[in-house]
Amino acid sequence: MTRTRRLAVGLGALLLTGGLTAVPPGSAVPAPEVSRETVVATSLAKGPRPAVAYLEGRSLHLPSGAVQTLPFPASHARELSLLGPSPRGWVVVDTTGLTAKLFRVRGGTATKFWSVGDHSAYSWRLGVNGRRVIQLYVDRSAISYAVVFDLDGRNKKSMRFNGYGSVLAFTGDRAVVSANKTWDWVVGSPKSAISPDASPAADIRKNILFVPATGDGYGPTTLGLPDAAEWSADFLPRQVSTAGSYVVGYSFDGKRIQVRDMVNGVLVRSIRTQHPYGAPLFWESDAKLMFVVATSRGRAVVRCGVSGPCKRATPWVPRGRRITVSFSQEYFGA
Structure with missing residues (x-):
């Protein structure tokens, strides 16, 4: 039975019986040798290029190895971020100056479809279906406002959340938002509370929500x-792997990347490296993790399997320039 199947069976049994399944609850205990791993990014050998698209400056790197120069002024290179692909081109955010602008980019043409001022309080995420964007604004009174719109900036739907919000998952038609509670919002319908607490991670397609446990x-x-x-385990989960076998997150102090087994929470790998907390951290495949590092040599994307040596997957990018990745957990801060 696969890991994903075992988790599905366990969760299904929990729903049917109201209790926990054959996997006993409680904090998973790591193997002592797992917790001591340190990866020095500047010493890593170069490995294969990423199997996902990423943007650095104006250069869009495709999985095929092709590189496209996006049609933005060179002076904007440090302020461009990739949200992801859509049926109408790549969706890119430009935060140059005082206004944030969202563009569709196709065939050498950038078409602006949305803009807001004072962008420091805003964040954006492209739906998995590539057809809608969710924008989240958090004001100083701890109120969060979400707006979903299409790639023409139309068909807007809005929702308010009490508390400092974050979008955990967004398909384009449905969002999971963590604020004072965790909310499930089918766009165009009222939101519904699914947990009385804020949550750190969710995956709509895999029907998984991470919630606080006892302790x-x-x-x-x-x-x-x-x-x-x-x-339960003492960590901050961020993203489930592509087939649901593992989850990646951070140690509570933010200094280590942790990979845990989704069946029982056992710590599989714990890495201390030059990865800034909140920078892109994502799964390339079910057993291969990728993350951005920031070093004296610049920034790069590193690939680590759930076991084995890590390798650098991209050339070094000058410091001060972002590396952003399609469908990454966080689009800014790297």
């Missing part, structure tokens, strides 16, 4: 009908 840890439950976490 300080977090663990997974079903997004559709949340219950107690199936297991």
